Amino acid sequence: MSSFDDAFVSLMGNEGGYSNNxxxxxxxxxxxxxxxxxxxxxxxxxMRLLPQSVAKQIAKMVYWDPYYCDQFDPRVAFQVFDAAYNGGKPATWLQTAAGVEVDGHIGPVTIAAVNRSDARQIVMRFLAYRLKYLGDLPTWPSFGHGWANRIAGNLIKGAA
Structure with a gap:
């Protein structure tokens, strides 16, 4: 199984089925x-009938490939993928976690800096920036508990 396939399986544990909240x-x-x-x-x-296989194809095209997730340690790749899927600023958080200039676009400098760093440190920093961002959103009162649980689960995955 590829890193993407593994990440998608894990992502489905965070996402689940139909929602219209x-x-x-x-x-x-x-x-x-x-x-x-x-x-x-x-x-x-x-939307209730969207096949998971179609969701997987869309996920790869929209949330995996544009973030160059194949270029990273699978633990880092999953975090970037999950954050892109869930919404926010994954490129910014990754650049900040890697200590490179933040321009919001993942390129060779970001990829090299992330890959020179300890994957667990990148994951912890990345998730800290993600949690800070989510905590400032006006929808935190409605969704914060779920987001915090998602990030706690991601910390456990990232520590593996």
Whole structure:
């Protein structure tokens, strides 16, 4: 199994099935894929019927490949992938965790700096910046408990 395949399986443990919570700015989702992202990537059917295999294809194209996750230790790759999928600023958090200039775009300098660093330290720093960001969102009262649990689970995965 590839690093992406493993990451997707873990991601499904964080995402689950269908949701249409009116408090969620992402709106209607299935397997964590929003209707907006599904439509932008060619899926026009009922979101409740979105096959997980289609969600996986979209996840690779939209949330894995653009962040160069194949270039990182699988523990780091999963964190970036999970954060991109869940929303936020994964490129910024990764650059900050690696101590490089923050421009919000992952490129050769960021990749090299991350790969020169201890993966566990990158994971811990990355998740700290992610949690600080989430804690400042106006939706924290509605979703903060779930986000904190997600990050706690990710810390456990990252320490492995």
């Amino acid at each position: 009116p408090a969620d700015p992402g709106g209607e989702t299935m397997w964590g894929i929003t209707a907006r992202v599904a439509r932008a990537n060619g899926y026009m059917g009922d």
